[in-house]
Amino acid sequence: MIGRLNHVAIAVPDLEKAAAVYRAALGAAVSDAMALPDHGVTVVFVELDNTKVELLEPLGENSPIASYLEKNPAGGMHHICYEVPDILAARDRLKADGARVLGDGEPKIGAHGKPVLFLHPKDFCGTLVELEQV
Ligand SMILES: CC[C@H](C(=O)O)C(=O)SCCNC(=O)CCNC(=O)[C@H](O)C(C)(C)COP(=O)(O)OP(=O)(O)OC[C@H]1O[C@@H](n2cnc3c(N)ncnc32)[C@H](O)[C@@H]1OP(=O)(O)O
Numbered sequence: 168m169i170g171r172l173n174h175v176a177i178a179v180p181d182l183e184k185a186a187a188v189y190r191a192a193l194g195a196a197v198s199d200a201m202a203l204p205d206h207g208v209t210v211v212f213v214e215l216d217n218t219k220v221e222l223l224e225p226l227g228e229n230s231p232i233a234s235y236l237e238k239n240p241a242g243g244m245h246h247i248c249y250e251v252p253d254i255l256a257a258r259d260r261l262k263a264d265g266a267r268v269l270g271d272g273e274p275k276i277g278a279h280g281k282p283v284l285f286l287h288p289k290d291f292c293g294t295l296v297e298l299e300q301v
């Protein structure tokens with residue numbers, strides 16, 4: 168069901184500093200910052216040859232990454248995003264198998280303008296999983 172790895176996301180306390188680390192120390196191409204108030208985060212994407220790294224900073228009062236950063240103040244790997252061809256079919260199959268789809272279970276539009284859903288980390292080997300329809 169899952170296809171390519173779309174991105175690995177890293178939650179950070181300071182997006183500007185994290186972007187500078189990837190640009191200067193690692194010599195990577197880093198996008199401009201994009202605020203996503205519907206998702207409670209500001210993001211930049213690090214473009215690699217074979218995938219992307221998404222750097223996430225909390226935005227607003229109820230950011231879903233706030234408690235993660237409280238537990239990991241220096242930041243850390245937050246989620247992994249896999250591409251799927253049909254997100255509703257993927258969701259229905261996962262739910263039928265007992266996996267917990269987060270939020271209201273309906274896809275939202277993600278940072279790439281495509282539908283995304285999140286799956287509970289406790290159901291996927293301790294890793295928060297994002298699905299993106301491509
Ligand atoms: C969509 C825009 C962009 C894109 O790519 O297009 C994004 O990626 S936005 C990314 C930010 N959005 C989300 O993360 C949405 C989904 N996330 C959530 O709904 C919550 O963050 C949730 C439910 C994963 C965690 O909620 P909360 O922080 O309130 O923590 P809990 O105490 O309920 O956590 C329960 C349990 O899970 C462990 N946990 C939490 N987050 C993670 C994580 N990222 N990776 C691994 N494990 C995680 C947490 O430690 C708790 O474990 P316990 O053993 O009970 O301590």
Ligand SMILES: [Co+2]
Binds near residue numbers: 248
């Ligand atoms: Co993501």
